[in-house]
Amino acid sequence: MPMISRRLMLAAALGAPVLSQAQNPTGVPAMKPPLPATPAAAPGAPRTIQWEELVPADWDPFKDFKDLNFQLLDDGDPRAAALLKRMRAVWDAAPTNPKLVGQVVRIPGFVVPLEDTNDGLKEFLLVPYFGACIHSPPPPANQIIHVLPKTPAKGFKSMDTVWISGRLTTPRTDSYMGVSGYRIEADAVTRYEEKRR
Amino acid sequence: MKALLRIAVASALNRRGTLALVVLSIALATALLLGLERLRTDIRAGFAQSVSGTDLVVGARTSPVQLMLYAVFRVGGATNNVSMDSIRAVEAHRAVAWVVPLSLGDSHRGRPVLGTTTAYFERFMYGDRQPLAFAAGRPFAGTLDGLYEAVIGAEIAQALGYAPGARITLTHGGGDTLAAEHADKPFTVVGVLARTGTPVDRTVHVSLEALEAIHLDWAGGAPIPGVRIPAEAARKFDLAPQQVTAALVGLKNRVAVFNVQRFVAEYEAEALLAVLPAVALDELWQVVGPAEQSLLAISVLVAVVSLASLVAVVLAGLNERRRELAVLRAVGAGPRHVLLLLAAEGALVTLAGALLGAAVAAALVLGAGPLLQREFGITLSAAAPTVAQWGLFGAVVAAGMLASLVPGWRAYRLSLADGLSPRT
Numbered sequence: 001m002p003m004i005s006r007r008l009m010l011a012a013a014l015g016a017p018v019l020s021q022a023q024n025p026t027g028v029p030a031m032k033p034p035l036p037a038t039p040a041a042a043p044g045a046p047r048t049i050q051w052e053e054l055v056p057a058d059w060d061p062f063k064d065f066k067d068l069n070f071q072l073l074d075d076g077d078p079r080a081a082a083l084l085k086r087m088r089a090v091w092d093a094a095p096t097n098p099k100l101v102g103q104v105v106r107i108p109g110f111v112v113p114l115e116d117t118n119d120g121l122k123e124f125l126l127v128p129y130f131g132a133c134i135h136s137p138p139p140p141a142n143q144i145i146h147v148l149p150k151t152p153a154k155g156f157k158s159m160d161t162v163w164i165s166g167r168l169t170t171p172r173t174d175s176y177m178g179v180s181g182y183r184i185e186a187d188a189v190t191r192y193e194e195k196r197r
Numbered sequence: 198m199k200a201l202l203r204i205a206v207a208s209a210l211n212r213r214g215t216l217a218l219v220v221l222s223i224a225l226a227t228a229l230l231l232g233l234e235r236l237r238t239d240i241r242a243g244f245a246q247s248v249s250g251t252d253l254v255v256g257a258r259t260s261p262v263q264l265m266l267y268a269v270f271r272v273g274g275a276t277n278n279v280s281m282d283s284i285r286a287v288e289a290h291r292a293v294a295w296v297v298p299l300s301l302g303d304s305h306r307g308r309p310v311l312g313t314t315t316a317y318f319e320r321f322m323y324g325d326r327q328p329l330a331f332a333a334g335r336p337f338a339g340t341l342d343g344l345y346e347a348v349i350g351a352e353i354a355q356a357l358g359y360a361p362g363a364r365i366t367l368t369h370g371g372g373d374t375l376a377a378e379h380a381d382k383p384f385t386v387v388g389v390l391a392r393t394g395t396p397v398d399r400t401v402h403v404s405l406e407a408l409e410a411i412h413l414d415w416a417g418g419a420p421i422p423g424v425r426i427p428a429e430a431a432r433k434f435d436l437a438p439q440q441v442t443a444a445l446v447g448l449k450n451r452v453a454v455f456n457v458q459r460f461v462a463e464y465e466a467e468a469l470l471a472v473l474p475a476v477a478l479d480e481l482w483q484v485v486g487p488a489e490q491s492l493l494a495i496s497v498l499v500a501v502v503s504l505a506s507l508v509a510v511v512l513a514g515l516n517e518r519r520r521e522l523a524v525l526r527a528v529g530a531g532p533r534h535v536l537l538l539l540a541a542e543g544a545l546v547t548l549a550g551a552l553l554g555a556a557v558a559a560a561l562v563l564g565a566g567p568l569l570q571r572e573f574g575i576t577l578s579a580a581a582p583t584v585a586q587w588g589l590f591g592a593v594v595a596a597g598m599l600a601s602l603v604p605g606w607r608a609y610r611l612s613l614a615d616g617l618s619p620r621t
Contacts, residue, residue, distance in 0.1 A: 092456055112454075112473065112476060113473070113475035113476060113479065114252070114451055114454075114473070114475060115249060115250075115325075115326070115475070116245050116475045116478065117245065117246075117249075117324070117325045118242050118245065118246070119325075122325065123451070124475075125451070125452065125454070138455030138456055138458070138459050139455070141452060141453075144452050144455070146451055146452050157479045157482070158475065158476045158479035158480070159479075171450070181452040
């Protein structure tokens with residue numbers, strides 16, 4: 001994990017003025033693949049969504065931290081570490097967006113393989129930025145999509161960028177911390193290609 | 198056309214000495230290409246097949262690739278063990294469904310011995326979520342009464358002729374001969390697993406407690422002189438394992454994998470590492486990839502060299518065959534017939550070489566298969582060629598045909614008069 005100052009991390013996470021307000025509310029770094037301008041979707045075609053939309057609009061992760069003046073905290077302060085742990089718990093319990101569940105969507109992201117067979121990938125996680133494995137704290141629960149391709153996706157490896165499309169669901173067998181993020185039984189998994197500019 | 202082909206064959210047979218050497222070199226080049234491709238695909242498939250349904254592999258902090266190599270593929274050694282307390286802490290994480298501890302280090306006739314729990318036989322899966330099956334017998338009991346019971350993989354049963362009831366002794370550390378034996382505490386084979394095509398086939402499975410028991414009198418790193426703890430007496434000791442080499446972890450929900458991975462990485466009492474098996478494998482291929490590419494490049498170069506030798510031999514032969522070609526021309530063959538004749542000859546030689554090469558490659562796979570299975574638990578399939586193999590085979594034949602056009606073209610340009618009145 002890169003040595004990021006705890007104060008900066010806290011500040012970033014709490015949407016503090018240290019960073020511009022333009023930073024999206026999920027705290028997701030802007031390293032994810034840029035979305036090409038969305039063309040008007042044909043009727044019945046999956047709607048292309050952004051990772052931000054997976055977070056419910058009314059969810060406020062800072063609710064419990066409103067009265068904190070983190071600027072007073074020092075990096076070495078054990079209270080900062082404790083606070084980070086508490087925030088981690090909030091991120092882990094991040095809710096899913098009920099408005100999106102059940103919709104047929106299309107979204108780009110990075111592949112983290114789970115089940116690799118001779119036929120191809122049968123299960124993988126889709127995450128919004130590269131290095132979601134170890135280099136940074138894991139993305140919150142609503143920023144991970146558990147993808148089960150309908151036909152095994154052949155020729156993809158760890159951290160390849162792909163487009164997936166399919167119906168967004170939340171699994172019912174839900175035993176982990178109340179929420180478990182999203183799941184897509186993907187109709188299609190295609191390689192992400194950046195448009196030449 | 199048929200007549201032309203007959204002449205080509207007869208003409209080639211007439212110079213079979215030199216052409217046989219060319220056929221041999223093309224055959225070796227083809228065998229190299231096909232064998233390498235087979236090895237590459239089967240090793241990848243074998244590794245990908247080796248573990249399934251496991252979300253994380255947890256071990257002492259090292260490189261993710263190394264952890265996978267020794268914990269799952271039984272290649273190389275562990276840098277350090279992990280205390281059982283840490284494994285229990287991981288097991289207690291609310292997202293974790295099951296944990297199967299693995300303890301490695303001993304061997305039997307060069308095959309690894311794995312200490313584990315009975316949960317291994319229920320939880321461990323390979324291929325596309327296939328559970329382990331028993332070809333004969335049952336799992337080890339995991340109790341004190343069944344302390345010295347062992348379950349063996351299919352390759353061991355086949356190669357060493359063991360069946361349930363067989364008595365085996367384990368060896369301290371690796372190595373085949375001249376090794377320190379745990380001869381005082383023999384094990385009884387109670388089960389033989391069905392073939393999996395993975396390293397499980399060459400593994401002896403015993404309980405964690407059994408590994409503790411056979412090492413009771415090895416406290417100093419070697420048998421303590423004068424101290425002998427008989428097999429029966431060992432049951433009276435505390436055999437609860439204190440440490441293991443690694444553990445397989447299954448989650449209740451796979452989305453939580455990053456959280457548990459982070460939990461393990463930040464575990465304060467011990468430096469631990471948790472890897473996603475498929476991600477670690479991809480890392481391994483990234484390391485191995487360039488080596489594979491350069492091997493493939495070298496084999497392609499070998500193929501080019503052998504085709505060049507084909508062209509050289511036929512070209513060199515042209516001079517001796519000026520009379521022969523001229524006679525053909527005199528009896529009515531056109532220049533294009535001469536071209537076709539030489540091209541057909543080259544194509545025949547290439548085809549013969551490529552076919553021989555494919556046969557040699559298949560024979561190599563059949564011959565080396567058992568060895569690879571024994572050493573690495575990787576199964577080579579001698580069956581249907583892969584798409585890439587067909588491609589390589591086709592490329593060799595096509596390149597050979599193209600190359601034979603060169604002497605054909607030379608002969609095409611030779612005039613009738615030139616052949617009939619050689620200066621020599």
